[in-house]
Amino acid sequence: MDYLIPLTARREIAEGTMEFTFDTGNIDYQFKAGQHTDFTLIDPPYTDAEGNIRTFSFVNKPGEKKLVIATRMRDKAFKNSLKEVPFGTKVQIKEPMGRFTLHNDVSKPAVFLIGGIGITPVMSILGQWQTTNEKRDVLLFYANKNQVTTAYYEELATMAKANPNFHFILALTDQVPTDWQGETGRINEAMVRKYLTDPAQAIFYASGPAVMVSAMVKLAESLGVPEEQIKTEDFDGY
Numbered sequence: 239m240d241y242l243i244p245l246t247a248r249r250e251i252a253e254g255t256m257e258f259t260f261d262t263g264n265i266d267y268q269f270k271a272g273q274h275t276d277f278t279l280i281d282p283p284y285t286d287a288e289g290n291i292r293t294f295s296f297v298n299k300p301g302e303k304k305l306v307i308a309t310r311m312r313d314k315a316f317k318n319s320l321k322e323v324p325f326g327t328k329v330q331i332k333e334p335m336g337r338f339t340l341h342n343d344v345s346k347p348a349v350f351l352i353g354g355i356g357i358t359p360v361m362s363i364l365g366q367w368q369t370t371n372e373k374r375d376v377l378l379f380y381a382n383k384n385q386v387t388t389a390y391y392e393e394l395a396t397m398a399k400a401n402p403n404f405h406f407i408l409a410l411t412d413q414v415p416t417d418w419q420g421e422t423g424r425i426n427e428a429m430v431r432k433y434l435t436d437p438a439q440a441i442f443y444a445s446g447p448a449v450m451v452s453a454m455v456k457l458a459e460s461l462g463v464p465e466e467q468i469k470t471e472d473f474d475g476y
Contacts, residue, residue, distance in 0.1 A: 243260040271359075273334040350443045
């Protein structure tokens with residue numbers, strides 16, 4: 239089934255990254271945290287050979303009367319259209335899809351290995367988790383070029399301060415401030431082992447550009463994590 243939902247808000251959440259909010263108040267749209275769907279622009283002001291359909295993960299948690307997505311902004315017809323169309327403009331969406339969802343066994347830590355805009359489904363998962371009383375360990379390893387391009391940095395830092403079971407590890411790969419106290423460089427085995435004593439007992443989630451996801455799967459495997467304990471979500475061409 240397809241649905242039409244209006245654009246109601248947009249904002250810059252990091253340098254080069256924008257968030258878009260759509261109203262679902264008139265439809266019964268239910269999804270699981272970590273899922274995604276196809277968004278179609280109807281008669282957009284710009285179009286190109288890549289077409290008017292893109293797949294986006296939901297940033298917000300289930301149960302709200304809205305859908306929130308976020309994307310790196312590039313000079314592409316789809317993104318330029320989304321940035322310029324007036325509020326109230328409707329887009330078409332399909333049913334939710336995807337299995338990048340939080341596991342049920344709270345005794346197993348959830349370890350997220352995330353790069354760039356791959357944070358979007360994780361925000362939905364974390365938002366949903368924060369509404370429960372589940373006592374589970376969650377570690378987020380989040381790699382970005384620098385702090386100003388890190389989407390949702392403030393929200394994640396605040397969440398980590400409020401929840402002792404949530405460990406937010408930001409790794410900067412470029413333009414690292416001289417007073418930076420966090421991790422630097424790409425996410426690697428030594429970095430993960432610094433915060434996690436027994437990786438093989440955890441469920442790993444890798445999200446971001448396909449090249450990074452592939453590297454993170456290999457990293458998890460090198461840590462002794464069985465294949466069935468690794469979930470992935472690729473973000474290509476965005």
